[in-house]
Amino acid sequence: MQKGQITKALSGFYYVTDRSNTIYQTRARGVFRKQKITPLVGDYVEFESGNQDEGVIQKLLERKNELTRPQVANVDIGIIIMSAADPKFSNQLLDRFLIMLESKHIKPIIFITKMDLLDHDETIKIKKYQKDYNKIGYQMVLIEKTDKEKKKQLEILFNEQFKNNLIVFMGQSGAGKSTLLNVLNPELELKTGETSQSLGRGKHTTRHVELVPLLESLIADTPGFSLLAFDEIEQESLSEYFPEMWRLRSDCKFSGCLHLTEPGCAVKKAILEGEIPEYRYDNYRLFLEEIKKRKPKYRRKGES
Numbered sequence: 001m002q003k004g005q006i007t008k009a010l011s012g013f014y015y016v017t018d019r020s021n022t023i024y025q026t027r028a029r030g031v032f033r034k035q036k037i038t039p040l041v042g043d044y045v046e047f048e049s050g051n052q053d054e055g056v057i058q059k060l061l062e063r064k065n066e067l068t069r070p071q072v073a074n075v076d077i078g079i080i081i082m083s084a085a086d087p088k089f090s091n092q093l094l095d096r097f098l099i100m101l102e103s104k105h106i107k108p109i110i111f112i113t114k115m116d117l118l119d120h121d122e123t124i125k126i127k128k129y130q131k132d133y134n135k136i137g138y139q140m141v142l143i144e145k146t147d148k149e150k151k152k153q154l155e156i157l158f159n160e161q162f163k164n165n166l167i168v169f170m171g172q173s174g175a176g177k178s179t180l181l182n183v184l185n186p187e188l189e190l191k192t193g194e195t196s197q198s199l200g201r202g203k204h205t206t207r208h209v210e211l212v213p214l215l216e217s218l219i220a221d222t223p224g225f226s227l228l229a230f231d232e233i234e235q236e237s238l239s240e241y242f243p244e245m246w247r248l249r250s251d252c253k254f255s256g257c258l259h260l261t262e263p264g265c266a267v268k269k270a271i272l273e274g275e276i277p278e279y280r281y282d283n284y285r286l287f288l289e290e291i292k293k294r295k296p297k298y299r300r301k302g303e304s
């Protein structure tokens with residue numbers, strides 16, 4: 001039996017890279033489908049193959065974690081790529097990505113692209129966000145403007161912080177994920193697409209997840225999406241994923257405080273005092289409402 005890692009999934013094929021960097025085109029054993037097991041990019045597998053074009057994945061090894069959007073397993077770091085403009089920066093969308101990563105216990109880093117499109121005042125706004133998110137404990141990197149500067153900036157960053165990790169580039173379509181990877185290695189020739197002027201969003205250029213070796217890590221380029229629902233998060237645990245709120249929980253008068261209308265709430269106090277930005281709290285409340293309204297997923301016959 002051979003061993004390797006799935007580095008690309010496309011049209012029912014799984015591309016498995018072994019230790020000597022040979023890539024095998026494989027399919028999953030039929031029994032996987034019956035058992036509802038879907039191999040994911042990032043999975044370590046055991047496979048059999050007579051040649052590089054026809055292999056069969058026999059076994060998936062245990063996963064450390066798995067992301068559902070985008071679908072990747074064994075993720076160490078999630079880099080959220082947000083454009084400063086075109087598409088417009090949205091703290092709400094950023095918070096959705098952050099919550100998702102926090103809930104999976106994956107370390108988030110934020111990259112802000114397209115800084116070159118901003119005027120002076122808009123740049124100041126983004127820098128204010130940077131200060132806010134830094135205060136929470138998130139690293140927010142404002143990506144440099146020219147390709148040469150970008151490359152240098154990321155080489156230093158990855159060299160100092162991110163060696164030997166599986167890193168996922170995630171974010172809205174058109175944010176510039178594939179473009180940034182191409183800057184790091186032009187030989188990748190990843191397809192990139194103009195954003196639609198009328199809609200102000202990307203055109204979903206990247207269609208599959210692919211792991212590429214870069215800067216001594218494996219980086220996943222992924223398709224962009226922005227509809228992020230909180231299917232797996234319960235009301236009570238949402239504030240765990242807002243680190244600045246979670247830190248204050250023992251100061252709230254009531255244990256299990258949802259930080260809504262309860263008296264003696266330390267989170268509300270922190271907002272009044274300007275310690276927590278209002279937009280973070282607004283997002284918290286919005287997400288909480290969404291979770292409340294969510295239809296129960298697994299309702300059996302006879303259950304109301």
Ligand SMILES: Nc1nc2c(ncn2[C@@H]2O[C@H](COP(=O)(O)OP(=O)(O)OP(=O)(O)O)[C@@H](O)[C@H]2O)c(=O)[nH]1
Nearest residue numbers: 114173174175176177178179192193204205206224
């Ligand atoms: N001005 C400017 N444009 C950029 C920058 N980065 C990317 N773009 C442009 O933004 C558009 C979208 O870039 P992509 O790299 O395809 O975006 P993506 O995040 O991979 O999008 P999907 O694959 O659809 O998820 C392209 O036209 C890029 O040229 C940047 O830093 N500045």
Ligand SMILES: [Mg+2]
Nearest residue numbers: 177178205206
């Ligand atoms: Mg792309």
Ligand SMILES: [Zn+2]
Nearest residue numbers: 252257259265
């Ligand atoms: Zn509270």
